[in-house]
Amino acid sequence: MSTPAIRTPAGPPAPPADDLHLPVSSTSLSADESTVPASGSVTAAPPPVPGRAARRRRALPYKLISWTVPVLLLVVWELLSRAAVIESNVLPAPSSVGITAWRLTETGELPTHLWESLQRAAIGLAIGGSLGLVLGTLTGFSRLAEAIVDRNIQIIRAIPFLAILPLVMVWFGVGESGRYFLVALGTLFPIYLNTVLGIRQVDPKLLEMGRVVGLPRLRLIRTVILPGALPSVLLGVRLALTNAWLALVIAETVGAPAGIGFMATNAREFLQTDVIVLVIVLYALIGLTTDLIARALERRFLAWHPHYNGGKK
Amino acid sequence: MSVAVEAPAVRAAKIVRRYGERTVLHELDLEIRRGEFVALIGKSGCGKTTLLRALAGLDLVDGGGLTVPAASTVVFQEHRLLPWWKVWRNVAINLPRGTARSRAQAALDEVGLSDHADAWPVTLSGGEAQRVALARALVREPELLLLDEPFAALDALTRIKMHGLVRNLISRHRPAVLLVTHDVDEAISLADRVVTMREGRIAADHRVADAPSPASLRTQLLAELGVVEQ
Numbered sequence: 099m100s101t102p103a104i105r106t107p108a109g110p111p112a113p114p115a116d117d118l119h120l121p122v123s124s125t126s127l128s129a130d131e132s133t134v135p136a137s138g139s140v141t142a143a144p145p146p147v148p149g150r151a152a153r154r155r156r157a158l159p160y161k162l163i164s165w166t167v168p169v170l171l172l173v174v175w176e177l178l179s180r181a182a183v184i185e186s187n188v189l190p191a192p193s194s195v196g197i198t199a200w201r202l203t204e205t206g207e208l209p210t211h212l213w214e215s216l217q218r219a220a221i222g223l224a225i226g227g228s229l230g231l232v233l234g235t236l237t238g239f240s241r242l243a244e245a246i247v248d249r250n251i252q253i254i255r256a257i258p259f260l261a262i263l264p265l266v267m268v269w270f271g272v273g274e275s276g277r278y279f280l281v282a283l284g285t286l287f288p289i290y291l292n293t294v295l296g297i298r299q300v301d302p303k304l305l306e307m308g309r310v311v312g313l314p315r316l317r318l319i320r321t322v323i324l325p326g327a328l329p330s331v332l333l334g335v336r337l338a339l340t341n342a343w344l345a346l347v348i349a350e351t352v353g354a355p356a357g358i359g360f361m362a363t364n365a366r367e368f369l370q371t372d373v374i375v376l377v378i379v380l381y382a383l384i385g386l387t388t389d390l391i392a393r394a395l396e397r398r399f400l401a402w403h404p405h406y407n408g409g410k411k
Numbered sequence: 412m413s414v415a416v417e418a419p420a421v422r423a424a425k426i427v428r429r430y431g432e433r434t435v436l437h438e439l440d441l442e443i444r445r446g447e448f449v450a451l452i453g454k455s456g457c458g459k460t461t462l463l464r465a466l467a468g469l470d471l472v473d474g475g476g477l478t479v480p481a482a483s484t485v486v487f488q489e490h491r492l493l494p495w496w497k498v499w500r501n502v503a504i505n506l507p508r509g510t511a512r513s514r515a516q517a518a519l520d521e522v523g524l525s526d527h528a529d530a531w532p533v534t535l536s537g538g539e540a541q542r543v544a545l546a547r548a549l550v551r552e553p554e555l556l557l558l559d560e561p562f563a564a565l566d567a568l569t570r571i572k573m574h575g576l577v578r579n580l581i582s583r584h585r586p587a588v589l590l591v592t593h594d595v596d597e598a599i600s601l602a603d604r605v606v607t608m609r610e611g612r613i614a615a616d617h618r619v620a621d622a623p624s625p626a627s628l629r630t631q632l633l634a635e636l637g638v639v640e641q
Binding site: 303304306307309310311312313317321322325326328400401402403404 | 467468469484485487489491493494495496504505531532533547551
């Protein structure tokens with residue numbers, strides 16, 4: 099029998115060459131190959147450098163323009179406000195919103211309310227998310243669970259979750275539990291649906307491989323099914339975060355004693371437009387931040403996945 | 412040790428498999444001795460994949476007797492590596508924990524991928540991924556190795572290299588092998604016995620060493636498959 103083609107004559111710790119170069123190990127070509135190590139990278143090196151530079155040179159203005167426009171709008175807004183074309187009780191200048199933010203931070207008002215809101219979102223998400231995950235996992239695995247759970251969830255899901263706000267107020271009054279309920283309701287469905295979908299979409303060929311190597315059922319779930327469902331579950335988490343903030347905006351504008359939604363409602367009473375605008379900006383920033391966190395989670399947990407720029411050694 | 416009385420690794424006696432009205436395996440008989448390499452060829456739909464799946468325990472049989480070793484494993488046409496596990500963990504899957512890493516590393520050394528142990532499967536080429544799949548199979552020290560067209564998706568050069576590797580690995584580990592393939596040349600160059608299948612039965616059984624020449628065996632096999640060379 100011949101030695102395996104992948105071992106080059108150089109010795110046991112031979113570098114595994116590229117697939118295409120291997121069958122030549124016994125021919126005269128192999129000598130040339132060994133004298134030029136990493137020949138592939140040498141020939142490949144020159145072209146990308148000018149290419150990449152050219153791409154960067156072309157890409158730069160676009161990025162600049164994309165940022166210039168919003169900044170320009172902000173400047174125009176500021177100037178119009180200062181020139182009193184826009185009255186400050188209709189729309190305050192960006193600078194005065196900034197000053198308000200600073201003032202409210204110094205008094206501790208803003209951090210208190212912000213913390214209150216974040217806490218609500220976190221608790222509601224924890225309740226709704228874990229319920230969605232558990233129910234979704236059950237439905238994904240068991241026909242019986244699907245028969246019991248799925249249709250009910252599909253029916254409830256048909257109701258826009260904010261439409262039951264009056265009912266929530268009757269049930270829970272103006273206490274915190276009603277707000278948790280609303281956030282939980284908004285986060286349950288996206289996580290449930292995407293968990294079920296993720297489990298159902300796991301490649302049956304990988305499950306078969308699991309059987310071939312003799313993985314017991316629980317191990318199969320842990321090592322094949324759940325990781326396979328993870329991209330879908332994380333997408334569900336991102337959608338749930340969006341819903342959580344939506345629920346919070348509504349829940350906090352109705353009779354909350356604290357929170358940034360309360361800040362906005364309170365400010366409306368006193369026509370403090372700067373505070374209202376500040377709250378709106380805060381909601382936007384929170385939305386952006388949670389999305390960044392969700393994406394960081396995806397990068398961390400889906401490093402293996404070709405769609406998340408991971409997988410590079 | 413006496414050779415004559417040794418029980419075969421695989422014994423299929425009159426096995427039957429039906430899918431609804433259609434009978435895919437018709438009282439099929441097949442024996443594979445320990446350390447013997449059998450290639451199974453046949454047209455699409457003749458039941459060769461069904462037979463392999465039955466031997467792998469992935470599919471049931473509706474009748475007949477089937478004996479296979481407990482330690483059997485499959486290399487599929489696709490590598491079927493878990494993309495969320497690094498290469499070495501894919502090889503070590505379901506091995507006892509203590510020695511898993513070192514055994515996986517040794518298996519990767521054998522297929523020439525020592526320094527890809529910590530790579531993600533997506534970064535591998537088709538041939539490399541299939542070599543990892545081979546390592547995952549061999550690290551289990553199988554008594555029966557089932558190969559389901561494992562080279563079909565590879566380019567010609569990679570396939571030639573894989574043939575050499577498989578020949579070498581199998582001569583070292585000596586499992587019984589059943590290779591399902593479409594490629595007559597591959598069957599002749601790798602196997603000790605080439606078996607053709609037609610309509611759910613074994614149609615012919617050739618010992619490669621008994622053939623006058625590989626070329627004549629090739630012509631004969633092609634004729635059995637309904638291909639007449641011009």
